[in-house]
Amino acid sequence: TQGPARRTAELRQQIEDANYRYYVLDDPSIPDSEYDRLLRELQALEAEHPELASTDSPTQRVGNAPSAKFAEVRHAVPMLSLANAFSPEEIHEFVARIGKETGDFEPAFSAEPKLDGLAISLRYEHGQFVRGATRGDGATGEDVTANLRTVRAIPLKLRGKAPSVLEVRGEVYMPKAAFERYNEWARKHGEKTLANPRNGAAGSLRQLDPRVTAQRPLAFFAYSLGEVEGVKLPPTHSQTLALLREFGLPVSPQVTTARGAGGLLEYFEHIGQQRDDLPYDIDGVVYKLDRYDQQRAMGFVSRAPRWAIAHKYPAQEEATT
Ligand SMILES: Cc1ccc2cc(C(N)=O)cc(O)c2n1
Numbered sequence: 001t002q003g004p005a006r007r008t009a010e011l012r013q014q015i016e017d018a019n020y021r022y023y024v025l026d027d028p029s030i031p032d033s034e035y036d037r038l039l040r041e042l043q044a045l046e047a048e049h050p051e052l053a054s055t056d057s058p059t060q061r062v063g064n065a066p067s068a069k070f071a072e073v074r075h076a077v078p079m080l081s082l083a084n085a086f087s088p089e090e091i092h093e094f095v096a097r098i099g100k101e102t103g104d105f106e107p108a109f110s111a112e113p114k115l116d117g118l119a120i121s122l123r124y125e126h127g128q129f130v131r132g133a134t135r136g137d138g139a140t141g142e143d144v145t146a147n148l149r150t151v152r153a154i155p156l157k158l159r160g161k162a163p164s165v166l167e168v169r170g171e172v173y174m175p176k177a178a179f180e181r182y183n184e185w186a187r188k189h190g191e192k193t194l195a196n197p198r199n200g201a202a203g204s205l206r207q208l209d210p211r212v213t214a215q216r217p218l219a220f221f222a223y224s225l226g227e228v229e230g231v232k233l234p235p236t237h238s239q240t241l242a243l244l245r246e247f248g249l250p251v252s253p254q255v256t257t258a259r260g261a262g263g264l265l266e267y268f269e270h271i272g273q274q275r276d277d278l279p280y281d282i283d284g285v286v287y288k289l290d291r292y293d294q295q296r297a298m299g300f301v302s303r304a305p306r307w308a309i310a311h312k313y314p315a316q317e318e319a320t321t
Pocket residue numbers: 080081082112113114115116117119171223224286308
């Protein structure tokens with residue numbers, strides 16, 4: 001048999017690879033039962049050999065010190081809001097404005113579903129997850145690091161050659177099936193049920209005790225960057241999303257590129273048809289001009305970028321649970 005140090009390193013690698021396969025590649029390598037067995041073996045080994053435990057071990061996701069309140073976090077790069085569009089005409093206007101200012105009348109966009117969850121910012125330093133915060137007012141949010149550590153879709157350390165600083169913005173959400181299962185459990189145990197998945201995600205991240213958050217089935221998709229140091233960014237947003245996947249961050253599998261107003265409206269229809277079958281709630285789709293040089297040419301109005309827009313679906317009547 002091999003020494004405990006080698007065995008813990010091996011178990012950590014297997015567990016992190018299983019998380020990457022499950023959350024990023026959407027292609028699980030081992031069944032949950034095997035995953036749980038590996039985690040239990042690692043927990044036992046670390047209990048026997050405390051000198052081997054480390055904060056980025058998969059066993060260290062659930063802290064046990066509830067905080068009295070959340071510290072404030074100032075976002076070095078403001079978290080942006082999105083202007084909304086509700087009609088095809090507004091999308092034609094959006095693309096026409098871009099054509100006028102960039103000279104590109106069939107520009108390439110990155111398109112993705114707009115998840116109905118909670119916007120958060122993750123900070124990684126030399127590949128280690130060091131801080132997570134809510135969006136707040138876009139300039140200042142709440143430090144919810146301990147709660148975000150319990151979200152298995154959020155890697156505690158990045159894969160491959162990590163930049164010295166990488167801030168990632170994304171949406172924490174509660175998958176529909178997990179929302180139903182949670183309410184089933186809550187009804188059976190006389191706990192309060194959640195009104196909808198968005199409230200489920202927001203409420204779970206606002207828990208002062210991370211052990212409560214750890215019991216909530218949350219997931220995460222990355223969608224943009226904050227502060228970045230020590231990595232050469234590719235020229236387009238879609239290539240940046242591919243880079244985030246390589247770092248081990250989940251990105252929606254529905255993300256694609258589309259050209260011109262026609263391509264955007266086709267995507268809107270395509271996702272609109274799938275909406276009820278998606279495993280998470282969405283309230284629209286988001287289009288972003290793909291090339292960073294064209295984004296810079298367009299700039300911002302107040303805090304909303306002029307190079308992006310959220311195209312919303314009509315509100316769905318809430319199914320009475
Ligand atoms: C810039 C920005 C701001 C909010 C966003 C929100 C979502 C979302 N809720 O999925 C996706 C995005 O790409 C976003 N992008």
